[in-house]
Amino acid sequence: MMLSTRCSAVLLALLAPMPLLAAPPSFSASDPRHAALYRLEEAASELYNSEDYALSMSQRTRDAWQRLHDAAVKARTNGRPHPLAGVALVNLSSMDQLDGKNADALRRSAEGLHLIEPFADAYPIEWMQGLSIEGYAKIALGDVPGGADTLARASRYMDGYIARLPPDGIDKDVHMLRSNIAFIHAQALMRLGRNAEAVAAQKACMDARIAAVGPHSADALGAYYTYAQMLQRADRIEEAEHYARLAVDVATDHVDRKHPNYARALEALGLLLSRTGRRVESLDYLQRAIAIKRETVGTDSLYFHFGLQNLGSVLLPLERYADAEPLFMEAERGFRALEGENSPQSARALAWAGAASLAEGRRAEAIARLTDALGRVQAGTDQDRDIGQRAYPYLIPALIETGRMAQARSAAATFAGESAQLDNAPAFPLALAAMLAARTGADQAKLGEAARRLVEVVRDGAALNDQGELNEEQRIALDMVLAVAAETQDGPLALDAMAIMAGSRIAQANRLVAQRLVEDPTLAVRVRTLQDRGKALEAADSRLLKALATDSGVADARAARAAAADAVAAEQASIARDFPRWVEARGAERPDLSALRRDLGADEALLAVMPAFSGVYLMAISGTQTRIERADMDRAGMIALVGRLRDSLSPDGFDGEAAHTLYGQIFTPGIEAVLGKARSLRIVPTGAFASLPFAMLPQRPVTQARRDTPWLIRRFALTVQPGFAIAGAGERQMAAQTQTFLGVGAPRAFEDAALATRSRGSGPAMAANGAFRRGDPAARTLSALPPLPGSAAELQAVADRFGPERATLLTGADASEAALRGSDLSSYGVILFATHGLVSGEMEGVTEPALVLSAPSSATPDTANDGLLTASEVATMRIGADWVILSACNTAAGDHAQAPAYSGLAQAFRYAGAGALLVSHWPVRDDASAFVTLETVKGAGRGLPRAVALQKAMLKLIRSDRPDAAQPYIWAPFILVGR
Known part of the structure; x- marks a missing residue:
């Protein structure tokens, strides 16, 4: 019998052989007496x-x-039922x-193997298939250990079986x-924490x-990508990246887009894009993959539910928890229906x-779900390490947050024990487990x-x-660190x-800039050296953490870790000296609290x-002074308030309750005591708070905007900083009377040039984004942009x-673009740009923020001058403006809806050489x-600090007779980035 292609395609007929047993000498699998059975x-x-x-x-x-089973049972051979009865079972x-009925599968496979066993050498494939199931x-x-042992024997036998066949005789x-046996064996080993064997x-x-x-087969894609995942778990990152990209290349060049398995290629590409920092781009591929699966294999398939889980795993780092959660729960129901309650x-x-x-603030529900998840797996085995790493x-x-310290202490001890048993002992889970154990203990010195x-x-x-991106486990780890810092008022620890959190955002925002800079071959060599030393430091971290856990060899491990850390610090300092812009673009600068204090002005905080x-x-x-606090309201509630305030803004009004609640949550009595009588305030916001217009937070409850409303802008001249970098010599005060000015704007409309060109079939393609690549929508959108008469x-x-x-x-x-270049x-x-700004995703095909410039000439279409000045193109410029x-419009916006503000055009201009920005x-x-x-320009020309000049300009607009000028929608969007 030929092995089912259905099993192969879905990677679920996962097979395991054992040593063959000798069949009775008189038995023949082609005996003509059994032709009816055949x-x-x-x-x-x-x-x-x-x-x-x-x-x-x-x-x-x-x-x-x-x-077949019923007939073969009756057809006796050598006093036994014919082995085809077992083959049928x-x-x-x-x-x-395949239907997820694993208890029935176990029962039938055991019975089938019993019937085949005396004749196993005559039916080796079927024998192996039954054992694998x-x-x-x-x-x-x-029973993960038992299954892993069976599959290990299967793998050894398969190697011998292959060795006995002639090379040209292997079907x-x-x-x-063989591939399917090895696949499920690898999955079992991974679950047991035996990553090197996996x-x-x-x-x-x-x-x-x-x-x-x-x-080049679509069926090979899963093997490439799964191997990349295994390599990543074993900390072999460069090899993992190679095989992930190989999967993408095969998908792009060789897979028929109408084939159902193309969905797997789309998933591979989407997951790769998400891992390289392009999560928003990846969503489209993952969603398309799910749509294809829905049409080809239906929703009652493990294949489909893995797609839901993959999409949810990409939404999590985007902080789209409300979108991810139902995907996980649908997948959970599907897996459970197909595979059983456990x-x-x-x-x-x-x-x-x-x-x-x-993350959404529903702690009781989270505890119930996480406990249930652990219980389902641990009901069958206490050796599944993977579920603990995900749940604990x-x-x-x-x-801890709900006061259940005894349970937390027990779980922390279990987590620490399981983490120590991982064969490659990665530093992060060991450090996290040690932190959680200390957090649930009483020794404050150990906690710090x-x-x-x-x-x-x-x-x-x-x-x-390379993307500087924090994963969910790292973010919750930093959450706990900040909680400790707030409890102990440890300023250096909090900073x-x-x-790290702010630097991660900066690194994500400037991925293209950092990539461009590292094209310098000298820098590339230095970066590789830094990465090698970083890996050595990770290994030293791991050894030290293991030594601390076992109280053995601590002094030697500590010395080795210190030497590795010194090597990394020396290389970082050397690169920072020779290539400071790369360090800045990576957000890798480590701030010093004392130096940060010294950098503040006399009336600044x-x-x-x-x-x-x-x-x-x-x-x-x-x-x-320094003060660290955790806001009373949880993250989800405060982010919802930011969204509520932003959504309410219009020329007619705003949500005063949301605005004042945010003010009260942020400007607490403890925070106010440190700010004291400062007149200038630097703000370092991340995440959703980078899109919060701090200037319009009212210092007392308000229901409507008036000329005398006590906005925060009345109290502080505000400056926004993406991170904690201390001002260098390049961040100088503008002296307008001695500087030259470039104004760019009021561009020629797209209507006549772009659409006319397209109608003749020779329209330009947008080089960076391909906005015209898919035809009319982008051209029509550009031509429909409203005029800016002012x-x-x-x-x-x-x-x-x-x-x-x-x-x-x-x-x-x-x-x-041509004139600028x-x-x-x-x-x-x-330099002043007065034109339309586009946010990523606002126009079909535009995948990064951009400024709209003049439409290209219809006579000379040029992909390098397509009329959109994108963030990545800005980053290649050399700008001397301070x-x-x-x-x-939207020039403070990020490169996608969930990205921090200032991460798009503004950051691109910063790393092209600009000093401060007004966006x-x-x-x-x-x-x-x-x-x-x-x-603002007039005020700065009179010698005012730029933040003060902007403050006075906004207050003057509020007092003016212009229509709706007192409404924050009109005056509050402006922010100063940098000084």
Whole structure:
């Protein structure tokens, strides 16, 4: 019988052989006396191997196998039932397993193996198939060690079986069988924490899969990507990246997009994009993959539910918990329905849903889900390490926050023990487990030491991540560190943790900039050296943590860790000296609290507002004091308030209750005491708070905007900083009377140029984003942008402040990418863009923020001058201005809806060389933009600090007679980034 292609395609007929037993000498598998049985076997096999999935899994197919079983039981041979009776049961057990009926699969496979056993050498494939199903069912029902042992024997036998065959006599199905055995063996080893063995098993799976179907088959994609996942778990990151990209290349070049398996290729591409920091791009691929699965295999399939879980896992780091949670719960129900109440896959989905509910502030629900997830797997085995690594980091903090310390202490001890048993002993889970154990203990000295060590490990891990991105476990770890810092008022500890969080945002925002900089071959070599030393430091961290856990060899391990840390610090300092912009773009600067205090002006203070995982943390710093607090309201509630306030803003009003509640949550009595009488305030916000217009927070309850409303802007001149970097010599005060000015805006509309060009079939393609790649929508959107009648007047008014000798204007057709590239931008002290700004995703095909410039000439279409100046294009420029003003819609916005503000165009201009930036939170009325821009430039020209100049411009607009000028919608979007 040929092995079912259905099993191979879905990677679920996961097979395990044992040593063959000698059949009775008189038995022949082709005895003509049993021709009727062979015909029944052929008929059943034809149904089971049908390309029609529904038919292959139908009752009709089951009936065919049952007829073979019933006839073979009666056809005695050597006094026993004919072994085809066992073959029929093995195939029925395979159908049970594919349907998620693992208890039935285990029962039928055991019975089938009993019938085949005396004749096993005559039916080696069927014998191995039955044993593999038995091994898989054991694992699915909780006996992971037993299943792993069975599959280890299966793998050894398969190696011998292959060795006995001539190279040209190995059937494709034998290779596929070998691949499937190795796959489920690798999964079992991974669940037991035996990651190095899991990598070897998955490599065998991949090699056999390639031998079976070729390197370019859609069926090989899963093997490539799963191998990459295993390598990543074993901390072999570079190899993991190679195989993940190989999967993408195969998907792109060789997979038929109409084939159902193309969904797996889309998933591979989506998951790779998410891992390289392009999560928003990845969502489209993952959603399309789910749609294809829905049409091809339906929703009653493990394949479909894995797709839901993958999509949810990408939404989590985007903090889209409300979107991720129902996906995890649908997957949980699906896995449980198919695999039974103790399905390990359902437990993992439930654990992720528990993490989402914890982030949303529903602690009791999170505890119930996480406890249930652990219980489902541990009901069958106490050796499943994977579920503990997923659940305990969320469960223990939730127990602590709800005062259930005894349970938290017990869970922390279990987590520490399990983490220490992982074969590659990664530093992060060991450090996290030690921190949680200390958090549930009474020794405050140990708690502080564990918190500092955890911060070091998280920083090391973030530094090795090319995207600088923190995962969920790292974010909840920093949440706990900040909670400890708030309890002990440990300013350096809090600053260290917050700097990692802010640096992660900066690194994500400047991924393209950092990639461009590292193209320098000298820097590339230095970065690789730093990464190698970072890996050595991680290994030293791991050894030290293990030594501390066992109280053995601590002194030697501590010395080795210190030496590795010194090597990393020396290389970082060397790179920072020679390539400071790369360090800045990576957000890798480590702040010093004393130096930060010295950098503050006499009447200046700093306020950091950081949403972590479940809490929001505040830190106020003055010249002499520091205060750390956790906001009373949880993260989800405060972020909801930010969204509520933003959504309420209109020329007619705003949500005064939300605005004042946010003020009260942030400006607590303790924070106010540190801010004291400061008149200037630097704000370091991350996450959703980077999109909060702090200037419009009212200091007392208000119901409507008036000219005398006590907004925060009346008390402070505000500056926003993406991180905690101390001002360098480059951040100098603008002196408008001695600087030159460049104004760019009022561009030629797209209607005549772009649409006319398209109608002739020779329209330009947008190089960076492909906005015209999919036809009309983008061109129509660009042509439909509303006019900005005040932009030309705004540019001219500011130019007049500088005088004709020191001012240059690029307007109309001259406001183009080509004209900018032809200009020496380093010679201008002030640059003003007065045009439309686009947020990523606002236009079809535009995947990053952009400024709209003049439409390209229809006669000379040029992909490098497509009319959109994107963030990545800005980052390649060389700008010398110490002030860039982006008088355009949404120029403070991030590169996607969940990204922090200032991470798009503003950050691109910063790393192109600009000093400070004046940008806007939302689409602005052009007359208000012109007023604020001109008044700010005038104030700075009189020698006012830029933040004060902006403060006075906003207050003057509020007092003016312009329509609705007192409404925050009109005056509050403007922010100063940098000084």
